[in-house]
Structure formats: C-alpha cells, structure tokens
Amino acid sequence: MPTPSLTTVLDTGRTLLEPALRDAVSLHLGPEMGRIARYHFGWADAEDRPTGTWGGKMIRPTLALLSARAAGAAAADGLPAAVAVELVHNFSLLHDDIMDGDETRRGRATAWAVFGVPDAILAGDALVTAATSVLMSAPGAGARSATLALMTATQRMIEGQASDADFERREDVTLAECVRMAGDKTGALLGSACALGADLLGAERHLVERLRVFGEHIGLAFQLVDDLLGIWGDPDHTGKQVGADLRVRKKSLPVVAALDAPGTDELRALYLSAEPLDESGVRRVTELVERAGGRDWARDEADRRIAAAKECLADAGLPDDVRAEFQEVAGFVVGRRL
Amino acid sequence: MPTPSLTTVLDTGRTLLEPALRDAVSLHLGPEMGRIARYHFGWADAEDRPTGTWGGKMIRPTLALLSARAAGAAAADGLPAAVAVELVHNFSLLHDDIMDGDETRRGRATAWAVFGVPDAILAGDALVTAATSVLMSAPGAGARSATLALMTATQRMIEGQASDADFERREDVTLAECVRMAGDKTGALLGSACALGADLLGAERHLVERLRVFGEHIGLAFQLVDDLLGIWGDPDHTGKQVGADLRVRKKSLPVVAALDAPGTDELRALYLSAEPLDESGVRRVTELVERAGGRDWARDEADRRIAAAKECLADAGLPDDVRAEFQEVAGFVVGRRL
Numbered sequence: 001m002p003t004p005s006l007t008t009v010l011d012t013g014r015t016l017l018e019p020a021l022r023d024a025v026s027l028h029l030g031p032e033m034g035r036i037a038r039y040h041f042g043w044a045d046a047e048d049r050p051t052g053t054w055g056g057k058m059i060r061p062t063l064a065l066l067s068a069r070a071a072g073a074a075a076a077d078g079l080p081a082a083v084a085v086e087l088v089h090n091f092s093l094l095h096d097d098i099m100d101g102d103e104t105r106r107g108r109a110t111a112w113a114v115f116g117v118p119d120a121i122l123a124g125d126a127l128v129t130a131a132t133s134v135l136m137s138a139p140g141a142g143a144r145s146a147t148l149a150l151m152t153a154t155q156r157m158i159e160g161q162a163s164d165a166d167f168e169r170r171e172d173v174t175l176a177e178c179v180r181m182a183g184d185k186t187g188a189l190l191g192s193a194c195a196l197g198a199d200l201l202g203a204e205r206h207l208v209e210r211l212r213v214f215g216e217h218i219g220l221a222f223q224l225v226d227d228l229l230g231i232w233g234d235p236d237h238t239g240k241q242v243g244a245d246l247r248v249r250k251k252s253l254p255v256v257a258a259l260d261a262p263g264t265d266e267l268r269a270l271y272l273s274a275e276p277l278d279e280s281g282v283r284r285v286t287e288l289v290e291r292a293g294g295r296d297w298a299r300d301e302a303d304r305r306i307a308a309a310k311e312c313l314a315d316a317g318l319p320d321d322v323r324a325e326f327q328e329v330a331g332f333v334v335g336r337r338l
Numbered sequence: 339m340p341t342p343s344l345t346t347v348l349d350t351g352r353t354l355l356e357p358a359l360r361d362a363v364s365l366h367l368g369p370e371m372g373r374i375a376r377y378h379f380g381w382a383d384a385e386d387r388p389t390g391t392w393g394g395k396m397i398r399p400t401l402a403l404l405s406a407r408a409a410g411a412a413a414a415d416g417l418p419a420a421v422a423v424e425l426v427h428n429f430s431l432l433h434d435d436i437m438d439g440d441e442t443r444r445g446r447a448t449a450w451a452v453f454g455v456p457d458a459i460l461a462g463d464a465l466v467t468a469a470t471s472v473l474m475s476a477p478g479a480g481a482r483s484a485t486l487a488l489m490t491a492t493q494r495m496i497e498g499q500a501s502d503a504d505f506e507r508r509e510d511v512t513l514a515e516c517v518r519m520a521g522d523k524t525g526a527l528l529g530s531a532c533a534l535g536a537d538l539l540g541a542e543r544h545l546v547e548r549l550r551v552f553g554e555h556i557g558l559a560f561q562l563v564d565d566l567l568g569i570w571g572d573p574d575h576t577g578k579q580v581g582a583d584l585r586v587r588k589k590s591l592p593v594v595a596a597l598d599a600p601g602t603d604e605l606r607a608l609y610l611s612a613e614p615l616d617e618s619g620v621r622r623v624t625e626l627v628e629r630a631g632g633r634d635w636a637r638d639e640a641d642r643r644i645a646a647a648k649e650c651l652a653d654a655g656l657p658d659d660v661r662a663e664f665q666e667v668a669g670f671v672v673g674r675r676l
Contacts, residue, residue: 155368165456
C-alpha cells in the first residue's frame with residue numbers, strides 16, 4: 001500500500017475539522033467571544049468580515065481524528081475530540097501571546113493587540129470552556145474519560161508553562177526538571193490528541209495508553225529538535241537569528257544538559273550572569289554547550305524518544321494505514337521521517 | 339421549626355467545603371499553580387506559609403450544598419458541585435483582577451500584583467480546568483449533565499463580562515441588553531450554583547430547573563440592589579464614595595433605564611460626554627436618573643425578581659428546612675429578608 005502523503009492526511013483532517021470547529025464556536029461562544037475567536041482562527045478580520053482563509057496546521061486535531069480511526073471508527077466520529085483539542089491549543093495560544101507580549105502570530109496581529117488584553121483573556125477562557133462542552137456533548141461512550149484526560153493534559157500544560165517561566169528566573173534548574181517541564185508543556189497535549197479520539201469512542205485502555213505515550217514521546221522529540229535548531233539551526237530555515245535562544249539565555253534542553261555536566265564553570269559564569277551576551281559571547285556559549293555534550297545529549301535523546309514512539313505505535317496494534325498516517329504526521333512534527 | 343441563622347448555614351457550608359477545596363487544589367493543580375491558588379484563597383502568604391485564615395463568604399458553594407439537600411441527599415454529596423462552582427468563581431476573580439487592574443482583594447494584594455500577570459492568568463486557567471475535573475470525577479449520576487450546565491453558565495459569565503466592557507464604550511446600549519448582560523455576568527453562575535448539587539445527583543429536571551431560575555432571579559436582584567447602592571447607598575455602609583459609579587459613568591441598570599426613557603436629553607448629554615463629572619455634575623445626574631424613573635424601575639425590578647425567585651422555590655417542592663435555608667442565603671445576597 002502506498003504511504004499517504006502528509007499533505008493528503010492534513011488536508012483530509014482540515015476538511016472535516018473546519019466546519020466542526022466553526023459549529024463549536026457558534027454554538028458555545030456568545031457573540032462577543034465568537035468575534036474574537038473568528039479573528040484568532042483567521043476566518044475573519046478585525047471587523048468580523050470573512051477572510052476566506054484559515055490559519056494553523058491542525059496537527060493536533062488531525063492526530064485526534066487518526067486516533068478515532070485507530071479505535072476502528074470513522075475519522076468523523078473523532079470530530080468532538082479533534083475540535084476539543086484544537087480549542088484547548090488555541091486557548092493556550094491566546095493566553096501565551098498575552099503573557100509573552102507577542103504582537104504577531106501567523107503573520108497577523110495577535111488578538112490582544114487588536115482587541116486588548118481583557119478581551120483576549122476572556123476569549124481564551126471561552127475556548128477552554130467550549131472544549132469541555134464539545135467533548136461532554138459528544139455521543140461517544142468515553143466522553144467522561146476523554147474529558148478528564150483532556151483536562152489532566154491541560155492542567156499539565158498550564159503547570160509546564162508556569163515552570164518554564166520560573167526556570168528562567170532560577171539558576172539551579174536540573175535536567176530532570178527541564179525534561180519534565182517540556183513533557184508537561186509540549187508533550188501532554190500532543191499525547192492527549194493522539195489518544196483522545198480512541199478514548200472518546202470507548203476503545204480499550206491498552207490502545208488509548210499506547211497512543212498517549214506515543215504522542216508524549218513525539219512532543220518531547222519535537223521540543224528537543226526545536227531547541228537544537230534554536231542554537232545550531234540555519235537561520236534561513238528556522239526564521240530565527242543565529243543563537244536567538246542563547247541571546248535571551250533561554251534554559252533550553254541542550255543548554256541545561258550542558259550546565260548539568262561537570263566542569264562547566266565558564267559556561268555557568270557566562271550564561272547565568274546578567275550581562276548582555278554579544279555575538280562573540282553567543283559563539284563562545286554555543287561552543288561550550290557543544291563541548292559539554294549538550295548537543296549530543298539532545299540529539300541522542302530525540303532519537304531515543306522517536307524510537308520509543310515507534311515502539312508504542314507498533315505495540316498498539318493499529319491497522320496499517322492508520323499507523324502509516326500517524327508516522328507521517330509525527331515525522332512532520334519532529335522534522336524527520338519515522 | 340425555627341429558621342436557621344445565616345451564620346449557621348454559612349459556617350456549616352464552610353466546614354464541609356474548606357477541606358474539599360484544599361483537596362481539589364492539591365489533587366488537580368501542579369506545585370506552581372497550587373502555590374498561587376493557596377495564596378489567592380487566603381490559606382497561605384506569598385511565601386506559601388500557612389496563614390490559618392480563609393477568605394471568601396462561600397455563598398455559591400453553600401447554595402450548591404443546599405441544592406444537593408434539595409434532591410434529598412446529604413449536603414456532603416453535593417461537595418463536588420460546591421467545589422467546582424467555587425473554583426469557577428475564583429477563576430473569574432483571578433482574571434477580573436488582572437483585567438480591571440485591581441491591586442487588592444479581601445484586604446490583600448491580588449495574585450497578579452504578587453506573582454505577575456502571566457502566572458495569575460495561568461492560575462485562573464488552572465482553576466477553571468480543575469473545576470471540570472472535580473465535577474467529572476464525581477460519582478453522581480448527573481456528572482455529565484452538571485458539567486455541561488456549569489460550562490454553559492461559565493460561558494455566559496465570560497460573555498457577560500465582555501459585554502459589560504463593550505457597553506462602557508457604546509452610547510446606544512438598551513435596557514434589554516443591559517438586563518441580559520447582568521443575567522449573564524451575575525445570574526448565570528449563581529443560578530448554576532443553586533441547581534448544580536441536585537443536577538449532579540441526578541434529580542428530576544423540574545427541580546433542577548426551578549432551582550436554576552431561582553438563582554438567576556436572585557443574581558439579577560443582587561445586581562439591581564448593588565447598582566442602586568452604587569448611586570444612592572450610604573457610603574458608610576457601601577464603603578464606596580457617594581456616586582462612585584456615576585463618576586466613572588458606569589452603565590449600571592438604573593442609569594440605562596433612565597437613558598432609555600423619553601425626554602432625557604440633558605442626562606444623555608451629561609453622561610455620554612467625555613468631560614469629567616465634578617461633584618455638582620454627579621448630583622445633577624443622580625437627580626436626572628431619579629426623575630427619569632431609573633431608581634423606581636430598578637427598585638421595582640428587584641422586587642419582581644425577588645418575588646419570582648420565591649415562586650420558584652415554592653414551586654420546587656423542597657423540604658421545609660432546605661427552603662428556609664435557601665431563603666436565608668438568598669436574603670443575605672440581596673440584602674433583604676425573603
């Protein structure tokens with residue numbers, strides 16, 4: 001059987017998802033919140049005029065639809081799970097943009113920049129509330145179990161975001177703490193997306209759990225690859241300045257792995273000081289992180305996570321086509337064929 | 339049978355609720371978010387040292403516990419409903435304080451003032467997420483129905499808050515819009531609190547609906563009384579400056595009722611202009627609102643709502659003691675014996 005192309009998989013997801021997501025917004029959000037949501041999703045401009053476009057890659061909902069097929073159901077049966085996970089993801093984007101003061105997203109002004117911070121806070125609140133309503137209203141046998149799982153993942157994501165900010169203020173962050181934080185911040189929701197469709201449809205626990213752990217590994221691998229690119233990536237491909245993450249002294253996984261290694265006094269002194277890092281400082285830090293093994297560790301850990309993810313898939317007992325599509329999407333997420 | 343005193347009713351609620359709320363926070367929130375929640379609830383200071391005190395009057399959870407008793411169950415069976423509704427209420431307080439820039443609440447610095455806006459946004463997110471988890475994990479037959487009802491109320495509250503802010507920027511707000519906004523902002527969660535315990539325990543729809551509508555009426559009556567006090571209240575009792583609401587040109591219900599009346603050109607000109615209102619301006623506006631019937635309308639509407647609330651209670655078929663306690667708490671909310 002030929003492997004489906006990534007574009008086909010994502011387009012299929014998007015075709016199913018867009019009307020369902022629009023329905024959820026118009027059913028569960030009031031007019032004020034609906035307007036901000038339509039802007040945020042890219043369906044409307046700031047004056048609520050339709051744009052005819054559509055933002056976001058829909059990775060998570062596509063995984064949720066695959067998850068329904070993993071349980072032997074039609075992709076469409078997983079729509080409440082897909083919509084709910086996309087609503088939670090966008091709730092976090094709305095609030096993240098406020099917290100980070102980011103003024104653009106997907107090439108447009110962020111919601112808070114257009115509507116103000118109070119309305120953007122409320123719009124995020126509205127989306128996370130709607131996520132619960134969508135999942136709870138679903139006919140699936142596992143609505144209760146799926147809602148609890150999604151809330152647990154959301155709670156971990158929130159805690160991960162808070163830890164991330166806290167770690168930037170601390171000097172004594174360990175690699176173990178950092179890995180757990182990345183798992184919470186990035187892995188939890190991706191893991192939930194992979195399991196949610198099956199969970200909603202009442203699939204057996206083994207399958208649901210394998211899919212969740214698969215997604216968690218993929219989430220962590222993504223974070224590791226993203227952190228590697230933030231230091232050693234080609235600016236033409238990443239769209240970031242060389243060493244952008246180092247310049248702001250981000251406690252990314254390769255850096256913390258290096259700081260955690262013995263004999264890194266120079267790195268600690270450079271990286272944990274309050275002095276701004278100039279270009280030569282960034283080059284020196286890059287060298288020291290590599291020399292302390294931070295780059296190798298992150299590459300190896302990403303490999304281990306990807307291998308573990310593949311094992312989860314193999315062990316889940318999926319139909320061949322569903323497994324192939326999971327691999328396609330996961331490969332896209334981690335920037336590498338699985 | 340002697341009517342139970344309000345203090346007894348509230349104290350009984352608090353005694354049951356406090357440990358359950360603490361359990362929910364420690365079970366569903368991570369360490370970072372738990373710390374902010376403990377500060378916000380008044381259990382701990384900014385360094386997470388126990389204070390031995392306890393904030394909030396617990397009106398909504400007390401109503402939720404009564405709601406469980408209305409369904410013939412023990413108050414304790416309504417605890418998940420009570421905890422969930424209190425979590426949602428406090429989620430909204432955390433975010434409101436950020437949106438309004440309020441630096442104190444219950445005599446202490448607000449969470450955002452202590453921990454910063456990003457962490458306070460996340461803490462609000464964590465509480466609303468925990469509310470769902472608590473209710474969904476409850477053994478009650480109506481967990482799904484109760485969760486949906488609470489999410490619908492939360493969604494209305496969010497929309498009401500956004501409309502409230504929007505109305506302050508608009509000149510053409512009608513009384514009908516204003517009444518609906520107040521119902522969403524204040525009535526929805528109070529109505530949900532009154533119904534949630536019974537709903538969770540699988541009570542028949544008639545009872546659940548009567549209790550919900552009872553609470554909605556009480557919520558609107560509270561808002562009307564609060565708005566009246568904001569204009570004509572005794573500053574010694576309200577703790578507000580005379581005419582404080584008028585000075586900031588709040589579109590409170592009595593004012594909008596007056597603006598909606600015919601022949602109020604002078605009031606419109608004074609109230610809708612951008613010029614600051616001095617003391618004599620506030621006095622003149624107060625007079626004009628009263629002359630246009632805003633005060634009478636609000637008083638009459640509060641009376642109508644209280645009467646309608648009493649009818650709902652009578653029609654719900656409650657045990658005498660439960661009805662008496664509902665009346666006590668509702669009377670406290672609207673500042674008048676029911």
